[in-house]
Amino acid sequence: MIKLETLSAIDNATFLQKNEIADFLVEHLGKYGDPKEHVMKCLDYALDQSLHAGGFVVVARENQKIVGALVMNQTGMSGYIPENILVYIAVDAAQRGKGIGAKIMDSAIKLAKGDIALHVEPDNPAKRLYERLGFTNKYLEMRLKK
Numbered sequence: 001m002i003k004l005e006t007l008s009a010i011d012n013a014t015f016l017q018k019n020e021i022a023d024f025l026v027e028h029l030g031k032y033g034d035p036k037e038h039v040m041k042c043l044d045y046a047l048d049q050s051l052h053a054g055g056f057v058v059v060a061r062e063n064q065k066i067v068g069a070l071v072m073n074q075t076g077m078s079g080y081i082p083e084n085i086l087v088y089i090a091v092d093a094a095q096r097g098k099g100i101g102a103k104i105m106d107s108a109i110k111l112a113k114g115d116i117a118l119h120v121e122p123d124n125p126a127k128r129l130y131e132r133l134g135f136t137n138k139y140l141e142m143r144l145k146k
Contacts, residue, residue: 082114
């Protein structure tokens with residue numbers, strides 16, 4: 001049975017908890033992921049207790065083992081920039097197609113206060129899930145790396 005857990009700043013997540021989630025995300029995001037140090041920074045931001053950061057993490061577990069995880073960061077803005085950005089979501093490759101991603105997303109959408117933005121590669125199969133949930137593609141993201 002899949003159980004969802006939510007972590008936020010008030011939960012005082014330990015380094016070991018964050019490390020377990022980061023290891024899972026790095027492994028299961030594959031080519032769509034980032035280095036572990038970036039994932040850890042994102043988790044630190046989401047679980048920060050200061051007024052200038054925040055967000056939450058949703059973890060799906062089966063028999064104590066992580067089978068899915070999502071990290072949402074609050075942007076501190078609204079209107080012109082959505083209040084939240086979904087930074088990472090992954091489901092264990094062996095568990096995909098069972099609705100775990102949809103459960104995690106549904107929980108995150110309910111928890112988020114305000115609008116949500118996310119970035120998705122055009123060839124990422126998860127794009128279909130996001131579209132089914134009501135996400136639209138209004139803009140083409142462009143970045144300047146310095």
